[in-house]
Amino acid sequence: xxxxxxxxLARLLEQTAGAVQAVRGGRSLTDVLAxxxxxxxxxxxxxxxxxxxxxGAAAAARAVLAPRTPPPAVEALLLVxxxxxxxxxxxxxxxxxxxDQAVTAARRVAPKSASFVNAVLRRFxxxxxxxxxxxxxxxxxxxxxxxxxxxxxxxDWPLQWEALLxxxxxxxxxxxxxxxxxxxxxxxxxxxxxxxLGGRIAGPQAVVLDAPVPVERLPGFAEGRVxxxxxxxxxxxxxxxxxxxxxxxxxxxxxxAPGGKTAHLLELADLDVLxxxxxxxxxxxxxxxxxxxxxxxxxxxxxxxxxxxxxDGRPFDAILLDAPCSASGVVRRHPDIRWLRRDEDxxxxxxxxxxxxxxxxxxxxxxxxxxxxxxxxxxxxxELQIDAFLQRHGAxxxxxxxxxxxxxxxxxxxxxxxxxxxxGTPPGAMPxxxxxxxxxxxxxxxxxxxxx
Numbered sequence: 077x078x079x080x081x082x083x084x085l086a087r088l089l090e091q092t093a094g095a096v097q098a099v100r101g102g103r104s105l106t107d108v109l110a111x112x113x114x115x116x117x118x119x120x121x122x123x124x125x126x127x128x129x130x131x132g133a134a135a136a137a138r139a140v141l142a143p144r145t146p147p148p149a150v151e152a153l154l155l156v157x158x159x160x161x162x163x164x165x166x167x168x169x170x171x172x173x174x175x176d177q178a179v180t181a182a183r184r185v186a187p188k189s190a191s192f193v194n195a196v197l198r199r200f201x202x203x204x205x206x207x208x209x210x211x212x213x214x215x216x217x218x219x220x221x222x223x224x225x226x227x228x229x230x231x232d233w234p235l236q237w238e239a240l241l242x243x244x245x246x247x248x249x250x251x252x253x254x255x256x257x258x259x260x261x262x263x264x265x266x267x268x269x270x271x272x273l274g275g276r277i278a279g280p281q282a283v284v285l286d287a288p289v290p291v292e293r294l295p296g297f298a299e300g301r302v303x304x305x306x307x308x309x310x311x312x313x314x315x316x317x318x319x320x321x322x323x324x325x326x327x328x329x330x331x332x333a334p335g336g337k338t339a340h341l342l343e344l345a346d347l348d349v350l351x352x353x354x355x356x357x358x359x360x361x362x363x364x365x366x367x368x369x370x371x372x373x374x375x376x377x378x379x380x381x382x383x384x385x386x387x388d389g390r391p392f393d394a395i396l397l398d399a400p401c402s403a404s405g406v407v408r409r410h411p412d413i414r415w416l417r418r419d420e421d422x423x424x425x426x427x428x429x430x431x432x433x434x435x436x437x438x439x440x441x442x443x444x445x446x447x448x449x450x451x452x453x454x455x456x457x458x459e460l461q462i463d464a465f466l467q468r469h470g471a472x473x474x475x476x477x478x479x480x481x482x483x484x485x486x487x488x489x490x491x492x493x494x495x496x497x498x499x500g501t502p503p504g505a506m507p508x509x510x511x512x513x514x515x516x517x518x519x520x521x522x523x524x525x526x527x528x
Contacts, residue, residue, distance in 0.1 A: 085173065086180040089156055091120040093185065096127055097152035105412035123156070126168065128411035129220060129245050130159035133208070136217030140210050141196050150189045153182055157197050163208055171201050220245065224419035225404070232455045236485060240453065243486055248408040249510055250288035253305040253336070254281045255369060256343045264302060267295040280314065281343075282307040300369040305336045308484050308511035312449050313340035315479065315518055316394050319445045324348055325393040330380040330436060333358030335365035337398055342371040349373040352380060381428075381435045391441035399429040401450035401457045405486055405513025426456050433465050437521070446519045451512060458483050458515030477518040486513035
């Protein structure tokens with residue numbers, strides 16, 4: 077059982093209900109938590125993550141128990157309590173404690189609804205198995221994702237869709253990127269052991285911790301020895317550098333914030349990097365990241381779709397386009413994403429991705445490389461996007477490199493759908509690494525020999 081000492085559970089339930097209500101209204105959980113009182117923030121975050129992973133089931137159960145939708149604040153509190161009361165071999169709280177504290181929170185949020193909240197929750201406790209079974213007859217109640225999301229996965233991944241939905245319910249590992257300019261992954265693993273922390277190597281610079289910890293506990297974090305970055309995200313810089321960039325090559329990191337891939341490029345090679353982002357506040361995080369790691373790059377506010385406003389006319393040897401996307405591949409880390417996105421968002425995002433590709437491609441030198449990346453598992457933001465780009469530009473102008481991993485699925489083997497998957501050794505596979513979902517396509521520009 078969870079420690080109920082401090083702060084009081086009723087206050088945490090109230091804060092969590094407010095967070096859930098905000099997410100259902102279109103606000104990101106990250107923004108909501110930033111405004112949460114600091115003493116309540118860790119507990120609110122933990123409960124919000126659990127509730128959002130069960131929100132589909134909780135909403136379906138609420139509809140069974142109370143067919144008439146209550147006011148938003150009351151419904152949010154009910155959803156939080158039902159999610160925490162959901163059948164669980166290791167429940168976070170005793171039933172009687174949870175119900176009592178939820179009613180206490182209701183008296184603060186909506187006093188006239190306290191008896192209603194009490195009645196609904198007590199009925200759920202009495203009829204939990206039956207109500208849970210009824211709720212799971214709904215696809216959203218069964219899989220805890222919106223129906224449109226489930227439908228897209230079924231269409232895109234007919235063999236893996238159930239595994240993808242199940243994997244989205246798991247807690248993600250904490251993965252670190254060791255600064256290659258400072259030390260090796262093996263050396264950092266030894267430093268972790270000295271600090272009483274366990275982990276294992278999951279890539280050239282990747283170390284997966286046995287259990288997540290605050291970054292303040294990571295040896296050398298403040299000094300720039302290590303950063304937090306998923307193993308799948310670490311593929312980006314390595315793919316570009318390994319393509320054969322010469323020292324001093326001009327590289328554009330479009331859509332660069334918060335700067336993890338910018339920094340990784342500079343950790344791996346001596347490059348002239350321009351980090352571009354349209355959001356000044358997010359771009360400031362790139363500067364902060366580079367400062368902590370002792371790295372240098374030029375940063376500039378600008379929209380990749382409108383290079384005339386920021387480009388100096390000199391071609392780039394390589395471009396990293398980590399395009400805005402649905403973030404469907406990182407939903408384990410951000411369970412609010414599934415409830416924030418709408419079906420109509422996906423074609424709108426695909427249009428932005430297409431515009432960025434077409435606007436940035438002319439900025440690339442002949443023979444140069446463009447790496448297109450999204451943290452999405454939807455084919456319209458990955459494979460289909462690049463297929464359309466190749467058709468628009470033709471084989472004489474653009475070549476899809478065989479090292480392209482394609483879709484990296486967020487499954488235990490992070491299996492790739494890249495060009496040589498039929499060979500039995502998928503180019504992006506990381507056996508035993510439960511990494512995030514990404515799509516990568518490495519594109520070479522036709523013409524004179526360039527950077528490789």
